Amino acid sequence: MNLALSDEQVFLQEAARGALGRFNTIASARDALDGGALPDLWPTAREAGWPGLLVSEEHGGAGLGPFEAMLVMIECGRRLAPVPLLGHLPATALLDRSGEHPKLLQALAEGDRRAAFVPARPPDALEPAWTVDPARGGRRAPGPRFTPGKQDGGPHPIDGTVSGDVHWVPDLPGVDAVVIAAVGDDDGPVALLADVGGTGGLAIEPVTRYDATRSLGHLRLDAAPVTRLTLDAEAITNAWYLAQALMAAEALGAVEEALERSVQYAKERFTFGRPIGSYQAVKHALVEILRRKENLLSLVYYAGWAGEAKPDELPMAASAARAVADGALDFASRELISVHGGIGATWEHDAPLFFRRAQLSKRLLGGGGDSAERVADQLLTAAGAL
Amino acid sequence: MDLNDTPEQAQYRAHVREWLEQHVAEAPKITRDDISPEVIAARREWQGKLAEAGFVGITWPKEYGGQGLGPLEQVVFTQELSRAKLPGILDVIGIGMLGPTIIAHGTEEQKQRYLGPMLHGDEVWCQLFSEPAAGSDLAGIQSRAKLQDDGTWRVSGQKVWTTNAQFASFGLMMVRTDPDVPKHKGLTMFVAPMDADGVTVRPLRQISGEAHFNEVFFDDVALDEAAPVGAVGNGWGVGLTTLMYERVAIGLGSEGFGWRADRFAAALASDEGAAANPETRRRLGEVAADLLSLRFTGYRQLSLLQRGQIPGPEGALGKITTIKAAIEAADLLVDALGPDALADDEWGGMVSELPGLKSAGGTEEILRNMVGERVLGLPPEPRLDKGIPFSELRAKEKEVAAR
Numbered sequence: 018m019n020l021a022l023s024d025e026q027v028f029l030q031e032a033a034r035g036a037l038g039r040f041n042t043i044a045s046a047r048d049a050l051d052g053g054a055l056p057d058l059w060p061t062a063r064e065a066g067w068p069g070l071l072v073s074e075e076h077g078g079a080g081l082g083p084f085e086a087m088l089v090m091i092e093c094g095r096r097l098a099p100v101p102l103l104g105h106l107p108a109t110a111l112l113d114r115s116g117e118h119p120k121l122l123q124a125l126a127e128g129d130r131r132a133a134f135v136p137a138r139p140p141d142a143l144e145p146a147w148t149v150d151p152a153r154g155g156r157r158a159p160g161p162r163f164t165p166g167k168q169d170g171g172p173h174p175i176d177g178t179v180s181g182d183v184h185w186v187p188d189l190p191g192v193d194a195v196v197i198a199a200v201g202d203d204d205g206p207v208a209l210l211a212d213v214g215g216t217g218g219l220a221i222e223p224v225t226r227y228d229a230t231r232s233l234g235h236l237r238l239d240a241a242p243v244t245r246l247t248l249d250a251e252a253i254t255n256a257w258y259l260a261q262a263l264m265a266a267e268a269l270g271a272v273e274e275a276l277e278r279s280v281q282y283a284k285e286r287f288t289f290g291r292p293i294g295s296y297q298a299v300k301h302a303l304v305e306i307l308r309r310k311e312n313l314l315s316l317v318y319y320a321g322w323a324g325e326a327k328p329d330e331l332p333m334a335a336s337a338a339r340a341v342a343d344g345a346l347d348f349a350s351r352e353l354i355s356v357h358g359g360i361g362a363t364w365e366h367d368a369p370l371f372f373r374r375a376q377l378s379k380r381l382l383g384g385g386g387d388s389a390e391r392v393a394d395q396l397l398t399a400a401g402a403l
Numbered sequence: 404m405d406l407n408d409t410p411e412q413a414q415y416r417a418h419v420r421e422w423l424e425q426h427v428a429e430a431p432k433i434t435r436d437d438i439s440p441e442v443i444a445a446r447r448e449w450q451g452k453l454a455e456a457g458f459v460g461i462t463w464p465k466e467y468g469g470q471g472l473g474p475l476e477q478v479v480f481t482q483e484l485s486r487a488k489l490p491g492i493l494d495v496i497g498i499g500m501l502g503p504t505i506i507a508h509g510t511e512e513q514k515q516r517y518l519g520p521m522l523h524g525d526e527v528w529c530q531l532f533s534e535p536a537a538g539s540d541l542a543g544i545q546s547r548a549k550l551q552d553d554g555t556w557r558v559s560g561q562k563v564w565t566t567n568a569q570f571a572s573f574g575l576m577m578v579r580t581d582p583d584v585p586k587h588k589g590l591t592m593f594v595a596p597m598d599a600d601g602v603t604v605r606p607l608r609q610i611s612g613e614a615h616f617n618e619v620f621f622d623d624v625a626l627d628e629a630a631p632v633g634a635v636g637n638g639w640g641v642g643l644t645t646l647m648y649e650r651v652a653i654g655l656g657s658e659g660f661g662w663r664a665d666r667f668a669a670a671l672a673s674d675e676g677a678a679a680n681p682e683t684r685r686r687l688g689e690v691a692a693d694l695l696s697l698r699f700t701g702y703r704q705l706s707l708l709q710r711g712q713i714p715g716p717e718g719a720l721g722k723i724t725t726i727k728a729a730i731e732a733a734d735l736l737v738d739a740l741g742p743d744a745l746a747d748d749e750w751g752g753m754v755s756e757l758p759g760l761k762s763a764g765g766t767e768e769i770l771r772n773m774v775g776e777r778v779l780g781l782p783p784e785p786r787l788d789k790g791i792p793f794s795e796l797r798a799k800e801k802e803v804a805a806r
């Protein structure tokens with residue numbers, strides 16, 4: 018029994034913390050809301066080897082697993098650092114698993130080029146189709162549809178075209194390639210590779226909403242030529258859960274930071290002659306952040322362990338982690354504001370930046386509520402329901 | 404990360420599994436809440452067999468009848484019991500908390516006299532700490548022991564929430580021996596024979612109508628010279644040892660209560676309307692995620708133990724999550740299954756037992772205080788009882804209340 022980080026994992030996480038600590042990412046998160054520029058952290062990511070974390074060594078990557086990727090995401094979350102790994106890592110994991118396109122993979126692993134994963138939600142008992150997040154709230158939209166048909170020309174052999182809209186895709190603006198989870202002609206999932214530069218039928222609309230550190234894009238696919246990757250349904254399904262696990266880890270880092278800042282202030286701020294952290298009403302709320310953080314940490318470890326040793330448990334572990342993560346960050350960021358009082362809700366304060374992160378994140382990639390339903394779906398299916 | 408057994412643990416697991424397979428027919432068939440005399444007798448006998456086989460007091464030192472093994476072996480044994488769906492020992496409180504307290508603080512004579520029969524279930528023990536006016540503020544104990552000229556003691560007072568008192572042979576009892584010093588200082592721990600003259604046990608019915616706890620009254624009960632455990636006046640220090648073992652025991656298991664996500668899912672799966680309801684599914688998922696997190700929190704704690712470290716006070720948060728998840732699960736099941744579920748033992752019983760369990764083993768508020776102060780380093784609330792002799796404290800409290 019050893020559910021603890023290895024020395025190498027501790028080193029990786031500390032190095033990530035050190036590398037990101039050189040930037041004032043939190044101040045730039047605020048400036049960016051007023052139209053300021055965000056720091057370009059991609060060179061830092063390249064230097065640290067993050068783009069190739071999930072690419073095997075034979076393809077020029079580090080050959081590490083989901084847990085290492087999650088450790089880096091924890092540190093990105095802690096600093097609200099806009100490193101576009103949420104899009105890049107699942108895309109590279111899929112390409113690496115297919116073993117095709119080694120030149121592109123090598124360039125992605127080294128960070129010379131950047132990719133984004135265009136996610137689709139795997140079916141469950143209530144929703145038998147592969148779907149994507151809708152443009153607005155409400156019903157999920159059908160996933161983009163693949164039409165086979167060989168074509169010549171371009172850097173890769175073209176296996177067909179894909180059509181459909183996918184909204185709110187993380188880290189989409191500025192990528193060189195996309196790996197799209199789409200629906201094949203048998204209604205099963207297919208993974209498709211598309212070159213962004215010069216490919217007709219593929220349009221990216223960059224969007225930011227509320228949290229300027231989160232780069233998003235709407236993808237419009239209109240008979241865009243694509244290359245089909247040789248990947249089975251399980252691999253495409255797991256990419257969705259990998260993205261969920263990464264989001265959960267990112268939230269964990271932000272929760273840890275929010276807790277630390279809240280506790281610090283509760284010790285320094287005095288009312289009625291004593292620190293506000295001595296009042297039970299404040300103390301209990303801070304302990305509630307800790308309780309949620311400890312639960313989330315345990316589930317992030319579960320997802321990391323599953324990714325490493327028990328891939329068939331990744332869907333359960335990642336869904337549980339994501340289900341807990343959104344609530345934990347929402348609560349922690351609200352308490353971070355409350356413990357600071359009115360000043361915590363002002364523009365110049367950092368607390369609203371964590372709040373913005375929480376509010377947007379919980380509406381992305383299906384949302385934490387959807388992950389809770391996925392946990393239930395797996396349990397109910399195992400129990401023979403429906 | 405590696406959740407597998409070490410070779411030694413795997414060997415121990417195989418040994419446990421083999422023994423349980425061979426003796427499965429001898430285990431009593433019980434539901435957890437059954438405390439009828441026949442069931443208690445059967446469980447005593449089963450504990451005796453487990454003790455003979457070396458599965459009781461696994462972490463106790465060998466010289467006192469234990470196996471001298473680590474907490475991981477204890478966990479392996481518990482896992483195998485649960486896998487085989489067999490009941491555990493009867494005297495969980497004695498073996499898990501009170502025995503280790505006697506080992507840490509008792510005289511050699513006490514250890515020789517009490518530990519063997521405790522281990523085998525021949526003498527069951529109960530914990531006589533809480534009182535009607537001393538729960539969260541446990542040091543407010545009012546039971547009094549007075550030293551007699553011949554060196555013996557006389558005890559009077561009332562204890563409450565006492566599990567197993569109906570059939571216990573002894574109790575470990577925290578009593579005030581000196582009211583003229585501040586409250587934590589004037590306490591002493593005693594061994595109290597439950598069959599002594601002047602001891603009255605009264606079952607305490609709870610919300611469900613069943614009585615799992617008791618009130619215990621002491622009316623001028625005689626205790627001999629050798630009854631104190633640890634020094635006279637050090638009862639608080641001895642009690643902290645017991646509470647530390649209690650915390651470890653509580654932190655390590657929601658699954659021991661049978662509060663498992665797969666069981667809740669199975670109950671919902673049988674009802675097509677419930678299983679297809681998105682809100683029901685979401686609520687089940689949230690409860691299950693919390694319960695899964697507890698399992699991995701447990702593994703994190705075991706990893707610490709494996710490396711010889713003691714899990715910190717944040718383990719108390721596991722109890723809060725456990726109760727919260729169980730309340731939400733019971734609420735969900737009754738919502739899904741309708742009022743009939745309130746009347747059945749399984750879910751109705753769960754609904755009824757949880758409000759009380761929220762306070763058992765430390766109220767949620769006290770646990771949050773403890774974790775906030777010890778883990779987050781937040782300052783305590785100012786208190787009005789520091790340094791004041793216990794005898795003056797009551798008068799002071801009355802004065803405040805009269806204002």
